Amino acid sequence: MNQLVTYPSTYEPQPGDGPAIYVAGDVHHDDWQSDVAVPRLLQSPQPVVVIPSGRAEGPMKAGPDGAARILWEKVHMRLDHAVIMVWFPDSPLDHTLTWMDLILALTDGRHVVAGCHPNYRRAADVAHYWREFRGDRFPLHANLARTVDAALNLADDVRTKVYRSGLN
8 A cells, every 4th residue: 555644743654564765856846746646646556755855835935833844854865765756847937846755865875766848947956967977878868757667667566576685
């Protein structure tokens, strides 16, 4: 059974749970997380735990709750066997927090899938950093649906490795 965990709820992995997929990326102009990514992830025939950052109400707008929100994000991005899905939407904004998520995931050795809308104002920069860290073996996806599908495929790979190793 698929699960959805949103802030401020905390996810505690249980035996038999599917891999967690942390959905990173700002949602300012459109809520691509709630409208597209989360429903598509929750339709997975394989069990997954979907954890959207939901940045519309994130750290920059959280006021006194900002530190707690940042800690929540950090804890959920660093779950064992989690997949981090990063999306840069079509936007004139820099999406600084999304950049931080991407760099953290790449430098922390996490399972990460990334996508970037071709019209995002810093798409060339995203592509450059992605190639620097991931090379050409792992594609940077150009649309959200492919990015979500890649996250589900990576979650299946993680699930297979976890069960083979007896960690679950």
